[in-house]
Amino acid sequence: MDASGSTICDPEAGCPGVGGAGAPGDGLEHLPEALRAKVRDHPCYSERAHHHFARLHVAVAPGCNLSCNYCNRKYDCANESRPGVVSEVLTPEEAVAKTLAVAAEIPQLSVVGIAGPGDALANPRRTFETFERIREVAPQLRLCLSTNGLALPDYVDDLVALDVEHVTVTVNAIDPEIGAQIHPSILFEHRRRRGLEAARILLQRQLAGIEALAERGVLVKVNSVAIPGINHQHLPAVSRVVRQRGAFLHNVMPLISDPSHGTHFGQIGQRGPTDAELLGLRAACANDIAVMSHCQQCRADAAGMLGEDRGAEFSRARVAGLSLDPEAVRVRQEAAWQALDEQLREEEGTP
Numbered sequence: 001m002d003a004s005g006s007t008i009c010d011p012e013a014g015c016p017g018v019g020g021a022g023a024p025g026d027g028l029e030h031l032p033e034a035l036r037a038k039v040r041d042h043p044c045y046s047e048r049a050h051h052h053f054a055r056l057h058v059a060v061a062p063g064c065n066l067s068c069n070y071c072n073r074k075y076d077c078a079n080e081s082r083p084g085v086v087s088e089v090l091t092p093e094e095a096v097a098k099t100l101a102v103a104a105e106i107p108q109l110s111v112v113g114i115a116g117p118g119d120a121l122a123n124p125r126r127t128f129e130t131f132e133r134i135r136e137v138a139p140q141l142r143l144c145l146s147t148n149g150l151a152l153p154d155y156v157d158d159l160v161a162l163d164v165e166h167v168t169v170t171v172n173a174i175d176p177e178i179g180a181q182i183h184p185s186i187l188f189e190h191r192r193r194r195g196l197e198a199a200r201i202l203l204q205r206q207l208a209g210i211e212a213l214a215e216r217g218v219l220v221k222v223n224s225v226a227i228p229g230i231n232h233q234h235l236p237a238v239s240r241v242v243r244q245r246g247a248f249l250h251n252v253m254p255l256i257s258d259p260s261h262g263t264h265f266g267q268i269g270q271r272g273p274t275d276a277e278l279l280g281l282r283a284a285c286a287n288d289i290a291v292m293s294h295c296q297q298c299r300a301d302a303a304g305m306l307g308e309d310r311g312a313e314f315s316r317a318r319v320a321g322l323s324l325d326p327e328a329v330r331v332r333q334e335a336a337w338q339a340l341d342e343q344l345r346e347e348e349g350t351p
Contacts, residue, residue: 035219035248038165038166038219053108053109053110053111053305053340054102054106054108054109054110054303054304054305055109055110055111055112055113055144055302055303055304055306056098056099056102056103056109056111056112056113056302056303056304057112057113057114057115057116057300057301057302057303057311058090058095058098058099058112058113058114058130058301059088059089059090059095059116059117059300059301060089060090060091060092060095060114060123060126060127060130061114061116061117061118061119061120061122061123061126061127062089062117062118062123063118063119063122063123064118064119064122064148065119065122065148065150065151065186065187065188066119066122066148066150066183066185066186066187066202067183067184067185067186068148068182068183069181069182069183069184069263069264069265069270070182070225070227070255070256070257070263070264070265070266071263072261072262072263072266087301087311087312087315088301088315088316089117090316091126092126092129092130092133093133094316094319094320095130095133095134096130096133096134096137096138097319097320097322098303098314098316098319099112099134099137099138099141100137100138100322100324100326100329101314101318101319101322101324102303102304102310102314103138103141103329103333104322104324104329104332105313106303106304106305106310107329107332107333107335107336107337108305108333108336108337108340109141109333110141110142110337111141111142111143111144111166112134112138112141112142112143112144113143113144113145113146113166114127114130114131114144114145114146115145115146115168115300116146116300117300117301119147119148119150119151120145120146120147121145121147121150121151121152121154121155122150122151122187124151124155124158127145128158128162131143131162131164132162135162135163137326138326138329138330139330140330140333140334142165142166143162143163143164143165143166144164144165144166144167144168145159145164145166145167145168146167146168146169146170146223147167147168147169147170147209148169148170148202148206149169149170149171149202149205149206149209149210150186150188150201150202150205150206151205152167152169152205152206152208152209152210152212152213153205153208153209153212156209156212156213156216156218159213159218160216160217160218164218165218165219166218166219166221167213167218167219167220167221168220168221168222168223168251169206169209169210169220169221169222169223169242169247170222170223170224170225171203171206171207171210171222171223171224171238171242172224172225172227172231172238173199173203173231173234173238174203174207174234174237174238174241175234175237176196176199176200176203177196177199178230178231178234179199179202179203180195180196180198180199181230181231182225182227182230182231183198183199183202184198185198186198186201186202188201207241207242207245210222210242210245210246210247211245211246213246214245214246214247215246219248219249220242220246220247220248220249221247221248221249221250221251221292222238222242222247222249222250222251223251223253224238224250224251224252224253225253225254225255226252226253226254226255226272226273226277226278226281227255227265227270227272227273228255228270228271228272228273228277229270230270232273232277232281235252235281235284235285236281236284236285236287236288238250238285239285239286239287239288239289239291240288240289242289243288243289247289248289248290249289249290249291249292250285250289250290250291250292251291251292252278252281252282252285252291252292254272254273254278255270255271255272255273256272257269257270257271257272
């Protein structure tokens with residue numbers, strides 16, 4: 001622990017209780033078998049799965065209902081790799097065509113998610129139309145959604161009806177005083193709310209949404225951005241509270257604060273955590289909940305294996321020129337998944 005109270009770990013040696021490339025298993029051994037089966041092929045939820053399976057983010061949600069001091073959305077950006085950035089915003093129809101194109105060329109694709117570039121649930125019509133269309137043409141794929149949680153309680157029934165099994169909620173604070181330093185305002189019930197009022201509403205809605213999803217059997221992962229001097233010492237408390245509400249996995253990510261990205265934190269010189277600070281923080285959070293450590297903080301239009309983004313290969317223009325048979329894509333995928341399943345079972349030592 002350093003003078004500020006942060007736990008410090010040696011990046012080379014790692015910290016106990018934290019998953020990673022060298023960690024045994026996927027950090028989710030405590031889950032019942034039925035739940036583990038839901039994450040077994042999800043690269044963003046399972047440490048082991050991300051070596052074998054691919055994901056796709058379809059960028060159909062441009063609007064947002066929350067202002068974040070670490071975010072600056074960009075809709076036509078090809079040279080930044082971070083959340084909130086896309087090269088193209090798609091219609092639901094274009095998202096379905098892209099899904100088939102990626103599945104045809106990357107048959108290990110197992111999950112399609114909506115993660116922006118704004119908030120999926122601040123764009124409900126576009127989000128749910130996209131999911132409905134993907135369900136029709138590619139029912140073999142898992143559906144996944146990321147949200148800040150502000151609108152989440154309003155759409156739990158819709159998510160369950162569409163069999164969205166995985167939802168990620170970004171929770172950066174459970175203390176409104178801290179939350180107000182990260183999220184200066186929200187748009188709620190057609191009004192802009194600011195400061196502590198906004199932070200209290202956001203927190204109440206986030207926790208209510210997490211609890212409602214967990215009660216319906218949806219797996220909830222919580223993302224948190226570690227911001228030294230603001231919330232880094234507070235995140236173990238976030239782990240405890242979201243675990244109590246039903247979240248099963250906590251992804252603690254470093255602040256990205258490059259001034260060239262144009263975020264508020266970047267402009268004022270707010271630093272991100274060092275590698276040692278981040279490892280120590282994850283270890284502290286792991287006392288209460290499984291902690292994810294393989295997140296790549298992907299773009300909102302990422303495609304392919306984690307760490308090998310091929311999204312640029314599937315532009316609107318290229319996808320529009322393809323003619324694909326959904327059934328042929330499904331058959332090829334299922335054959336690929338069978339081979340991957342055999343590899344996983346060999347690694348796990350299971351029959």
